[in-house]
Amino acid sequence: MASVDGTGASVSGRLRSGDLLHAGLAVALLLGVWHVGGLEVTTGKVSMTEAINGSTVLLPCSYMSCIGIRNLYFRWEYNDNGTLLKYCQAEIPMAGVEPKVEIFHSRVEFVGSSRGNISILLKNITFEDAGDYICFARNQKEKNRNHSATFTLKVVDQLKEVDNTLTVIIVSVLGGVIGLVIIVMVIKALVVHFLLKDDEKNKECLVSSSGNDNTENGLSGAKADNKGTPKA
Known part of the structure; x- marks a missing residue:
């Protein structure tokens, strides 16, 4: 039989409620850590560039996960007026393993590495290449958590002079x-x-003139005293 305190509430019931509360807080904390340390994809601080027609441009992209990766899948796509055209894709089994990238565009070259860099080069660009490029990644280790980032390319005849x-x-x-x-x-x-x-x-002149005045006064006084002394 469960003991009852002075308020009539069951002690064992309160203990179970406390355990459930602690368990809920632990789950929330774990979910928060998972969310903060989850997969993130970025195309850099400035997600736009201008390039001259006929040049080669770098489309930057990198991923990061504090939890780590396993069978991380990524791809690059071009948004052609709402139609997504796949440019390349690959899967990275684990951190430190170089991916085997499938290329679907003749002017695309993968220049990333096994350190979170999944950037590509687009060679000999034309005005038709202008638009949005989407870098997508999915991490199997995080229950297929995925993230994407967009990089915008503008193609011009010549760069503007500043x-x-x-x-x-x-x-x-x-x-x-x-x-x-x-x-x-x-x-x-x-x-x-x-x-x-x-x-x-001015100070030197004042001192000199004052000394001269005193000397002249002293000599005159001496002469007067000598003259005033009666002879025996």
Whole structure:
């Protein structure tokens, strides 16, 4: 028979409730860790580039999983007005194993590695190659958790020249202000120097004139005293 406390609640029932609560918290914590450390795919901080018609462009992509990988499948696709065209695909059995990549486009070259890099090169691009490229990955170790990222390519005749006029103006103005401040400080230092020099000369003149006055006064007094002494 279950014991009952002063409130009438079953002690064993409370214990079971506490166990369920702890178990729920543990499951939530594990799910949170799994979510944070799960598979992530990225095409870099800037997921867009402009390239000149006829050039070769890098389509960057990398994956990361704190849990690790097993039979990680990845592919590159091009979004042709809603139709996804597969460019390449491969499966990585485990970390450190180089993938055997299947290429489905004549101008595509895989340049990734076994360290999470699954980038490709697109050679001799044309204006028709402009658009969105999707990098997709799926990790069997995480119950086929998958993630994807999009990289946008713009094809142009020539790259735009960056107008540095404003930068040149700002640098010129700042340089002029700094130069003016330096000139003012130099002039101020020279003025202070000459003023101090003149002040020292004035002090020397005052001291000299004061000494001369005292000497003349002393000599006159001596002569007067000698003349005033009566002879015996």
